[in-house]
Amino acid sequence: MTEIDVDELMENLAQCRRCGICRDAVYEDMGFDGICPVWKNTAGFETSFMRGKLMIAIALLEGRLEKTEDNAEALYSCSLCGNCTEICAAEFDPRKSLELVRAVLSDIPNExxxxxxxxxxxxxxxxxxxxxxxxxxxxxxxxxxxxxxxxxxxxxxxxxxxxxxxxxxxxxxxxxxxxxxxxxxxxxxxxxxxxxxxxxxxxxxxxxxxxxxxxxxxxxxxxxxxx
Known part of the structure; x- marks a missing residue:
């Protein structure tokens, strides 16, 4: 497997502008309301959609958060469907970035x-x-x-x-x-x-x-x- 460049990954994660369009952008003419299916079908906390997940990922990679099962939940409660990538205005791929974060943090507990x-x-x-x-x-x-x-x-x-x-x-x-x-x-x-x-x-x-x-x-x- 190709070695993951963590510095490059961190640069990509920092591209998130915290705009929140990956959560609930509305396209009435296309027949849907909201981008993230996890956010729509859970309690709707910040960590249920990509903006919050990336903030957790950065904190874990920087060592500001501990590698616990609760924090792992934010990383893994995502199907990587890619809706956020399609709508994101920043020049990076949030879906792929989260996938790479999971690989770098593969020692975080998750049953x-x-x-x-x-x-x-x-x-x-x-x-x-x-x-x-x-x-x-x-x-x-x-x-x-x-x-x-x-x-x-x-x-x-x-x-x-x-x-x-x-x-x-x-x-x-x-x-x-x-x-x-x-x-x-x-x-x-x-x-x-x-x-x-x-x-x-x-x-x-x-x-x-x-x-x-x-x-x-x-x-x-x-x-x-x-x-």
Missing amino acids: VRDGIAERILTTNNPYVTDKKGKRDWVAELGFEPPTKADTLYYFGCTAGMKLPETAKAAARLLKAAGIEFAVLEDEPCCGSVMIRTGRLHDAEENARKVLASIQESGAKTVLVSCA
Whole structure:
């Protein structure tokens, strides 16, 4: 993984002008009121949207706040959807900056982050639910894709376990296009959530497992529905 330049990160965090547009900008003609979904669906404290999160991040990086579970909550109660980045008037990417902060402060205690990483590394599954049904959608296709081919459809945990209609639609589209494709028998989790939550070393370890599975399939092209 590329080393994170903390000085550059701090410079980016300092670009926040505290204007608050990342909280509740209103666009009536586009049909929505408010930018941050976390702020809209929680008690609405300052730390629930990006302006407050960045202030907490700066204080943690400067050592003015302790690395506690409560302070970690401000960093991790964000899905990194990127709405704030789209609306931000400053010349930096708040979403990406918060992701990097999580990596730099990866030693801050957070049970949810650590639990997800542990599940991925041990069971290839980021979810609490059993992954046995991850490949069940294949049986509903009406045809059985091979496990080795020049093209691999890497459907991912979310499509396989939460959105099987997405996986089936993608597979049928490939079939209709005349593309012979493979689906792995035991597909590992892509591990992207570990990158987004700052567990970069674990993500790198997991990436080796993903690479090995792709190489074993003989694929020259990989199509994905996951992150």
